Amino acid sequence: MTDVRTRFAPSPTGYLHVGGIRTAVFAWLVARQGRGQFVLRLEDTDKKREVVGSDAHLMKSLRALGLDYDEGPDIGGPYAPYRQSERLATYKPWVQKLLDSGRAYADPYTAEEVQAFREQAQKNKQPFLYRNHRPQNPPAWNGSQALRFKSEPKAYKWHDAIMGDLSVGPETIDDFILMKSDGYPTYNFAHIIDDEEMKISHIIRGQEFIASVPNYLNLYEALELTPPVMATAPHVLGPDGKKKLSKRDGAKDVLDYIRDGYLPEALVNFIASLGWNDGSEQEIFTIDELIAKFSLDRVQRSGAHFDERRLAWMNGYYIRQLDLSDLFEKVRNYWPTEAQDYDDEYKKRVLGLVQERLKYFSELPELTLFFFKDLPPDPKLISEHKQLKKMNSEDLKALLEQAKAVLEESDFSLEDLTDRLNKLLEATSQKPAVLFSLIRIATTQAAASPGLAETMAVLGKTRILKRLDQMLNSL
């Protein structure tokens, strides 16, 4: 068996979203599983559509997800260059081969004339095929006309590693363009040459290409080449619609997920399991498990909707599994600005308290602000509380005064706080829902917070007493 070499071959026309990067994840997994190489090749033969800077952005996205490539535009490799626009010379002999064998010819028509043929065919309710308009005596190709492939229509049956056995009749084979009149090859031609030259073993791509495969097969034959393994992955669909995930509909840049504090491993796990599973009930896979267990033939044949809630759940799960010190390093740049005055030890204790409720890192400020800043008393927290709203401010004050008296005696260790809080519960014969809620609101001014005793232990005596006073004054 030949060496496994897969490639990701995007055109540099923008950023990568979850749908776009999925074929990269699959290709990377196949390469790593086969102990082969993963190649990045930029398909930049359409200069009009190119977006400046998107090549660097693409590379950054792959690396951010841990999808390291072994060969690529910025790191070179044995088959450099890895930008199609720089590979014009390598296409030449293949063009010549086709010219010599009579399998390529210059297109004498302008784009407008071809368009007229197309419209005529449509008017007659006939499928348009350029080969029905093949010129009798095409002019010699001088590079300024489009160069077309002279196809030999026939039926094809082939195997797709994901879709299974596929077949079409000869009516889909046509004389597609090999070289554009601007001197650049089309994707249809260039990718076949590059995959051959770069010894690619598996072509893993999106389903928009599946209808063109018979044409490619026809070209492979004319070129006397053996096609690589074909694998066609269905699209990732948007959350509600039935349309594929697209930038137009606001699909997020994968780098934005990284910036929001999604873990690369969680993202890869999520993307891989969107349309793939190993047949078991396992949901969480380490990268190594994914590499070991992934297989193209278990990729779903229908499109899968992208559900961001599931991603958030999975990311939260990964965060919960992290060591506190590991998590601490990862969230370094996500603290609220007020946290800059606090030392690492304090922040670590805070982090330990919110770790289990963090879904992604950029939630950190809203979850922890009250640990770093005294928030003004918010009357709504009382007036909208189902128990406390029924009490008058005198009773609330009395309870808070009692709490304050007890807490003044505490050394603020977790044990002592827990103990005193429990005793206070008995002494006041209040329900926890009343007493603890009141103290929690008074000391955090937050709608949600970690456990009361834990939170108070971290905040410390001085701050707690101060906040209690503030609350008392506001009632």
Next chain:
RNA sequence: GGCCUCAUCGUCUAACGGUUAGGACACCAGGUUCUCAUCCUGGCAAUCCGGGUUCGAUUCCCGGUGAGGUCACCA
């Protein structure tokens, strides 16, 4: 419209002729002395429709229907 492909809970999916159609996310309820979260328990919820084949179809075949892809000098 032609050609190709697909079709299980709201969502991601398991079950390669025989299961009370399983799991996960989400949602709902209860428990974990307060909130949010975690964790635990329970609940809601699906085989697109119609024909076959078969003792028996989610599974195989045919036909509908629905959806997606494609029919560029874009990739």
